[in-house]
Amino acid sequence: MNARRRAWLTATTAATALALTACGTADSGTTAPGANDDGGGSDSGDRTIVNVVKLAGGDWFNRMEVGNQEYAQEHSIRVDQTAGDDASEEKQIAVLNDLIAQRPAALTVVPNSPESLEAVLKRARDTGIVVITHEAPGITNADANLEAFVNEDYGAHQMDLLAECLGNEGSYAHVVGSLSVASHNMWAAGALERAGEEYPDITRVADPISSEESQETAYNRTRELLATYPDIRGFLGSASTDVAGIGRALEEAGRQDDTCVVGTSTPAIAGNLLESGAVDVITAWDPALAGQAMLAAAELLLAGEELTDGTDLGIPGYESLGQDPDVPNSFFGNAWIDMTNENKDDYPF
Amino acid sequence: MTADVHAERAATSRRPGLAALRGRNNEGVLAGVILLLLLVMLVVEPSALTWGFAGDIIRSGLVTLALALGLLLIIISGGMDVSFTAIAVFSGYATVRLMTDLGIDGRVWPFLLAAAIGCALGSLNAVLVARYRMETLIASLGTQVIIRGFLLAFVGSTYLATLPPQLDSVGTTTIFRLGSSPVNIVVVPVALACVALALILRRTMFGRGVYAVGGDKESARRVGFHVARVQTGIYLLAGLFAGFAGMVHVVLSRHASPFDLVGMELNVIAAVVIGGALDRGGRGSVHGTVLGVLLVSLVQNSLVRLGISSYWHVLVIGLVILVGVAIQARSNARGAKRPRILEEVTP
Structure with missing residues (x-):
């Protein structure tokens, strides 16, 4: 009996948590109409960009979220990070599908499997959402794919x-x-x-x-x-x-x-x-900086500018982007970091 | 029916030596396959067969074996489980997290606590299977996701690189060395767990019940087993073993990561099935499972030594597993006429 109650408790907690998060994001969609309407225009203070990562939690993406929030504060935009509860492409597709309906200004995506996201990212771009990906070489349905390095x-x-x-x-x-x-x-x-x-x-x-x-x-x-x-x-x-x-x-x-x-x-x-x-x-490479570089690239595109060979995103390691001559939407920085016993404490992730 | 069984028994008793060698769950054949593999290694790369090699196999098979015990119970009872890795990682990680947060330490009780947590998580499966009569595979698919999701969302998602010092010392305690390889003290509790499960299966009424439920639920009910109660016991006990296995993994690898273990279900399932437990239920033994684990970790840990290019590893491992499962499946087809429960009846 106890076990049964516990099972129900778990299920209800999970359901409530899900409902709450869903409401939260939906609200932000309605209170920030600027973000919905002018995907290509002004730097509205309420602009929302959503960062979709491989897996919720984990040091790596927690660190990316730290970078996201730093950037959001500096540029007074709103950045949310979200992901499925396991690193599967199905969960990521479902998350992206839900997000398209909420019309964020841009999506910065770290795909679990680039090929499987092509269709859903195409739908996002068709509705006017700017899509920036990371660690997705060869992806076609993204405005830009940003790699930390070659x-x-x-x-x-x-x-x-x-x-x-x-x-x-x-x-x-x-x-x-x-x-x-x-x-x-x-x-x-x-x-x-x-x-x-x-x-x-x-x-x-x-x-x-x-x-x-x-x-x-x-x-x-x-x-x-x-x-x-x-x-x-x-x-x-x-x-x-x-x-x-x-x-x-x-x-x-x-x-x-x-x-x-x-x-x-x-x-x-x-x-x-x-x-x-x-x-x-x-x-x-520092996930915080990678997250910020994606946001910077998204903002640049939203401001109507273009990414080219040599673009400066203003993020360390991404000051002079390289462009892949064969794949025009593929850009890379020079952003690797070396960590030894001496300097490891500078990188809390 | 009875005549059939007697005919079958007569047939086997005509060549008692062979039948005895083969073993009830093909353990003999399996041991033969393992010997054959070792022989091949001896011919191809004699320098690879060292005591250190044996030590490495023990080390790499320990976690698989610990995980396999709980699964064996479930598979004998005709069920299938994929949630045991999630239960294991939850129990191991949550215990270490608790110890770290509260600043407490210990050597033995963390194993017991992890087993208790595993038992509690196993109760989820028990409720779904015994009370709501859900298909075991489906139920455990659901609980796997719930348990892992709960772990990542509420317990923690960070990698704990350092264990509390006393617990960590268990991971560095060596009972003896096999060549260059230290054999960890954790071998002892895992061996005890094997013996305990073997005794439960062979010497208790509950153990008889596990085989009976796996053979045929309706028959089991008619001979007087309370099927739901037996199933509840199975899933609680399986959770207990999984929780214990989670701690074995944590201690041996000397870190706790919530992203470990989940994903290696198929390896463990393969080891148990090769060891003679069939997904149709009613069959299987602890020593068969030990041999199954031995075969799988033997193959997995010999390919680099044999100089086989890593591009071939997955193929070779897949082939050996296929052969192992095929041998069992063939004997199962042959044995389909003999209900397991009748084999023990003395004429």
Whole structure:
């Protein structure tokens, strides 16, 4: 009986919470008619931009929300962040469908799967909503897709960091979140190419290895790599938990001092491994700045201006956008950051 | 019907050696497959077969095994569950969150608390399945989303990189080393959980009930089992094991993340099914499940060692799982004529 009551309580709480959020957003739609009517015009103080992210919560998108609110205050607009409760494209499509009816001035979207959002984003643009995406290379139904950097350059930069740590020689393994994540594999390719060009004594022991985006799998694969290639000295990680799994395995094997680990991660995840020295450098782009850059790009388009090669969004790392010559709606900044044990406290995400 | 069964028994008793080797749930065949794989490795890459390898397999199989125990109960009873990973991650994460927020610490009680939380969450499934007679897969699909949503919205969504010191010390306590690989103390409670479940299944009336409900609900009811009560027990106990498994995961990986575990259901389901528990119900054993987990983690943790390109990993793992499930499915087709409950009856 108790259990039954608890189940009902959970369901009702969830339903109430949903109803409340829905009301909140609907209200903002009606009280801010300026945002509805002149999608291409004046800088109305009540303009609403909605930031749709992969998954609600999590350090990464919480940090993006911090950036959003900073920007909203400075430019006196309203920014809401929303997402489905799991990282599925279906949930994201449903969220976007609901938002179209509320007519925000612009949407800044971080898609779970760019291809699956094409149809719903087209509908949004058809109703006059400006659509800016992030981490969606090749998306067609967006006014602009903004990347923090060119993926291959970022991979090459990670190789530079690894080479510096290794003293320009040694063998390494590259762990990717999945063999089907485009960006991770571009980083791996960029790193390998840089090694081939600049560091002849650095070799990769095997094809990129998948961690299935799981820290536990990254740990297990690292143990296997250590057993199979006893003289391996370098590790590159791609998913944010990869370096954490790698670092743990190296610590347990007592190899943290004679190995170098470089990878994409956040201080929240890899902070104490940076302290112990099991992980040497983590690289990333700051989601707060990425969120702000998307908002800045949206505002620029709403003001009737255009994004071109060299546009300055006024956000650090996005001061001179590059434009992909083949894909005209694709822009990239130069916004990677390197974090070591010394400066990790400057990046609270 | 009875004549049929006797004929079947007569047929098996004519070659008792073989039948005994095969085991009631094909455990013998499974052990054979594992030996064959090891033999292949011995030929292809003899240097890979080390004690350290054995240690790594144990380490990587522990969480899967802990998760598989609760699922085994449900699958024997003819049900299917996909909410156990959500229950596990909820219990493990919420316990650590509570400890961190309140500043309390401990070594043993966090496991018990996580198991209790898991048991409470399992009651959701119990209510839906036993009281409202909902299809088990559908019910658990729903509870998985609710539990995970509740976890992210109300308990927390941040990655906890550091565990409370005493709890963390469990994750670094080694009982002995296999070659280069430390074997963690957590092996002991997981082994105890296996023994406990095996005893429950084989030695208690409740355990008989689990098999009976899985074989045929109506028959189970007619021989005097209270089906709803047995199902309630199953889902509460499964939740308990899932909660415990969540803590095993947290302690071994030495972090707590609300985004872990969910997504690895299929791995665990595959291990349990390969271990001889069939989704039709009424069959399965703890030692079969242990072998199933062993096979899955053996394959998963040997491909880099064998020098197989990672582009082939998913394919190879898929093939081995398919072979494992096919062996079980074939024997199931053969055994369809023999109701499980009658096999134990001495003529």
